[in-house]
Amino acid sequence: MTTASAEPLLSLRNVEVVYDNVSLAVSGVSLDVPEGQLIALLGANGAGKSTTLRSISGLLQAARGKVTRGEIRYAGQLVNTLSPQDRVKLGIVQVLEGRHVFEQLTTNENLEAACPVEMSRAEMRSALDRAYTFFPRLAERRNATSGYLSGGEQQMLAIARALMTRPRMLMLDEPSLGLSPMLTTEIFSIIRRINREEGISVLLVEQNAFAALDLVSHGYLIESGRVVMHDTATAMKNNPDIQEFYLGGHGVNFRDIKHYRRRKRWLT
Amino acid sequence: MDWILFLELAANGAVTGLLYAMVAISIVLIFKSSAVPNLAQGALVMVGAYAVLAFSDWLGLPMWLAIPAAMVFMFGLGIGIERHALRRLAGQPIIMILMMTLGLDIFLRGITLAAFGGSARRMDLGISDDPLFVGQILMSRVHLTGAAVALMVFAALVLFFRTRRGIRLRAISNDYVASWSVGIGVEQGVALSWALAAVISTIAGVFWGAVQGVDQSLSLLLLKSLTVAVLGGLDSLPGAIVAGILLGVLESVVSGYLDPLVGGGSRELVVAVTLILTVLIRPHGLFGDRSVERI
Numbered sequence: 001m002t003t004a005s006a007e008p009l010l011s012l013r014n015v016e017v018v019y020d021n022v023s024l025a026v027s028g029v030s031l032d033v034p035e036g037q038l039i040a041l042l043g044a045n046g047a048g049k050s051t052t053l054r055s056i057s058g059l060l061q062a063a064r065g066k067v068t069r070g071e072i073r074y075a076g077q078l079v080n081t082l083s084p085q086d087r088v089k090l091g092i093v094q095v096l097e098g099r100h101v102f103e104q105l106t107t108n109e110n111l112e113a114a115c116p117v118e119m120s121r122a123e124m125r126s127a128l129d130r131a132y133t134f135f136p137r138l139a140e141r142r143n144a145t146s147g148y149l150s151g152g153e154q155q156m157l158a159i160a161r162a163l164m165t166r167p168r169m170l171m172l173d174e175p176s177l178g179l180s181p182m183l184t185t186e187i188f189s190i191i192r193r194i195n196r197e198e199g200i201s202v203l204l205v206e207q208n209a210f211a212a213l214d215l216v217s218h219g220y221l222i223e224s225g226r227v228v229m230h231d232t233a234t235a236m237k238n239n240p241d242i243q244e245f246y247l248g249g250h251g252v253n254f255r256d257i258k259h260y261r262r263r264k265r266w267l268t
Numbered sequence: 269m270d271w272i273l274f275l276e277l278a279a280n281g282a283v284t285g286l287l288y289a290m291v292a293i294s295i296v297l298i299f300k301s302s303a304v305p306n307l308a309q310g311a312l313v314m315v316g317a318y319a320v321l322a323f324s325d326w327l328g329l330p331m332w333l334a335i336p337a338a339m340v341f342m343f344g345l346g347i348g349i350e351r352h353a354l355r356r357l358a359g360q361p362i363i364m365i366l367m368m369t370l371g372l373d374i375f376l377r378g379i380t381l382a383a384f385g386g387s388a389r390r391m392d393l394g395i396s397d398d399p400l401f402v403g404q405i406l407m408s409r410v411h412l413t414g415a416a417v418a419l420m421v422f423a424a425l426v427l428f429f430r431t432r433r434g435i436r437l438r439a440i441s442n443d444y445v446a447s448w449s450v451g452i453g454v455e456q457g458v459a460l461s462w463a464l465a466a467v468i469s470t471i472a473g474v475f476w477g478a479v480q481g482v483d484q485s486l487s488l489l490l491l492k493s494l495t496v497a498v499l500g501g502l503d504s505l506p507g508a509i510v511a512g513i514l515l516g517v518l519e520s521v522v523s524g525y526l527d528p529l530v531g532g533g534s535r536e537l538v539v540a541v542t543l544i545l546t547v548l549i550r551p552h553g554l555f556g557d558r559s560v561e562r563i
Contacts, residue, residue: 062445064359088451100446102439104557112432113439114450124432165450 007076008032009169009201010056010092015070017051017060017225025051025065026225033169038195038202040212040233042242043222049205050097052222053171056203057094058084074169089116091168097177097205099154101161103147107138110146110157114164131160134190152183159187163194170194171203176211184208188215213237276405277524278517283407285516286415287479290472291493292500292508293422294465299502300441301461303362304354307369309469310490311376316342316470317477317486318380321389331393335474339467346466350459377487386484391477414475421468422509429505437461441503495543501556511554515542 010033017026026048033039043049054060055067056074061084072080079087102110111131115124132139135156141149146157155175162170172191176184188211195202206212213219213233221229221242229236236242291313298306306312319341323334353372357365393410400407428434440447440457447454476486496515500507519538526534546553 057449059445059448062448084448085451085453088449093451094449096446096449100443100449102442102446104442105435105438109435109438113435113447113452115432116451117453161450 009035009075010203011071011073012052012056013071013073015052015055015072016068017048017055017065018068019051019063019065021066024225026055028070029222029225029227030070031220031227031230033201033203035168035201036195036199037218038192038204038216040204040206040209040216040219041222042206042209042212042219042236044207047222048225049222050173051225053094053173053203053205056087057092057171058082058087059094059096088165088167091166092171093162093165093167093169094171095158095162095173095175097173099151099158101146101149101154101157103145105146106143107146107149107157108142110161111164114161116165127164127166131163134163134194135160152179152187155179155183155187156190159190159194163198167200169201169203171205173205174207175204176206176208181211184211188212191215209236209242272404273524274521276407277521279402279405280407280411281517281520282513283411283415283516284520285496285512285514286418286509287411287472287475287512288489288492288496288516289509289512290414290418290421290468290475291489292496292512293418293425293505294468294472295493295497296500296502296505296508297425297461297465297468299497301437302354302441302458304365304369305494305502306465307366307490307494308349308372308376309465309493310487311373312342312346312466312469313473313476313489314482314484314486315345315376315380315473316466317391317473317482318384319470320474320477321384321391321482325389335470339470342466342470343463346463347459349466350462354458354462355455373487373490377484381484388481388483389477391474391482393474393478395478408479410475410478414479417471417475418512419509421471422505425464425505433460492539495539495546499542499546499553501553503557504553504555507553507555515539518542 012029012031014028014030015026016024016028019025029048029052031041041049041052051060051065054063054065056072060066067080071078074090074092077090079090102113105113108128111128112124115127119127132142137153138156138160141153146154149157159172159175175187175191179187191202191204192215194200204212204216213236216233219231219233219236220227221236229239231239291309294312295306295309298304316338319338320334323329323337324331329337349372353368354365357368395410395413398409400409400412429438436452437457437460439452440454444454473486476489492515496512497508499515500511519535522538523535
């Protein structure tokens with residue numbers, strides 16, 4: 001695994017995504033996720049964050065989207081055309097925005113459903129135990145129908161379910177969505193533990209830039225389908241634009257936005 | 269009021285209803301996994317029955333071998349239909365998928381008509397036609413056996429849905445995007461549900477063939493079983509069983525009392541009224557998931 005440190009686990013080069021053959025959602029995104037790192041992908045609504053994740057996990061196909069240009073390399077392999085199932089086998093897993101638990105199944109069944117087919121009973125039990133040690137709250141509710149879990153518990157279940165696939169790279173789409181600040185902190189600290197203890201690389205998509213930048217080492221800022229900024233988390237937190245428009249410094253007014261738009265064009 | 273007559277009508281209605289339920293279960297299986305209302309389900313029952321006859325009459329296999337052989341054949345047919353006809357339509361408007369299943373129905377009826385001709389054939393299961401008295405109630409042995417098998421099929425499915433493979437199938441029916449996201453083979457799961465539906469259709473075909481002979485009219489079972497499936501809630505297996513018994517009893521009792529007055533034919537009317545009222549008043553059926561209406 002000495003070569004892995006030199007080459008990032010995941011790298012996107014000029015990826016372009018088109019929905020329904022017409023609308024361009026992402027135009028030329030490049031980013032790297034080095035093995036074992038926590039990376040954030042930040043941006044406003046509709047900037048193309050989710051689309052970028054879907055292009056990596058292969059779930060674009062379900063949304064009638066297509067990668068029309070660029071390369072997605074994972075562990076040295078070009079994965080552009082692989083099915084979502086094959087990408088999960090390689091160790092790429094995406095936790096969908098809005099949790100998407102199997103609502104009619106119990107907590108435990110949700111986790112069992114995500115077990116790879118070839119996993120033995122014993123392996124499955126140890127994988128379940130491991131998932132429950134990260135999320136003790138879920139262990140208490142293992143036989144509850146997951147549709148009746150609270151929003152925070154469902155988010156935990158969605159992450160635990162992704163872990164059952166034995167990933168090398170975990171992608172999270174807005175895990176803080178609709179959660180209280182306290183729950184967000186709890187979930188983010190679990191994500192950090194998963195990253196440290198399991199060595200799983202994490203690509204985190206967030207609108208909550210404040211919480212995300214505390215967690216990750218590097219971040220990318222994406223706007224209108226393009227990466228407009230890439231830096232260390234500390235540098236991004238100190239960037240005045242990020243502070244004003246994503247961390248929510250002072251009140252935003254129209255003139256500021258215009259001024260910012262001008263500057264952004266210059267940045268790109 | 270003649271209670272013996274009423275009980276007899278109800279009991280016979282219930283066992284017939286369980287035979288409807290067996291076909292309805294197949295519809296539910298496919299609808300659950302892929303949200304496809306399979307209009308070719310009646311034709312699958314008919315093809316299943318013809319397959320048994322082909323193995324027994326043409327190849328000379330004894331019944332106890334011909335039935336499993338036909339089930340294996342139908343398993344393959346179910347997978348083939350999903351693989352080559354339905355999978356290509358993924359993401360198409362539901363009307364196109366409906367047209368496809370309707371086309372399959374016509375195709376299957378046409379091909380069996382060409383291969384076996386139009387005259388009814390006997391399906392001999394070796395179950396005696398002698399009437400069976402349960403207390404004072406007269407019942408049919410074939411119907412009773414079929415009802416028992418229907419309950420066994422249901423029990424087997426309940427057990428199957430607790431296995432890992434079964435859990436994955438339920439996950440697919442619950443949320444297919446989430447299934448993809450954790451690497452579940454959605455396509456394979458849907459194919460499996462078609463295969464299972466085709467196998468259960470074969471069993472239903474055996475009993476319906478023994479009851480009314482094997483001919484094109486077996487495919488008309490679609491109307492009654494679809495009514496049962498809708499009444500039970502298109503995505504509920506227990507719903508199919510309960511609704512089957514309910515419709516069977518209703519049909520038998522109402523027509524038992526009305527037919528002498530109106531000169532016959534009220535059976536179909538009961539089914540039609542049930543279907544129409546269900547869709548108007550309770551579109552998600554007795555036990556269906558309310559959210560199914562969105563589809």
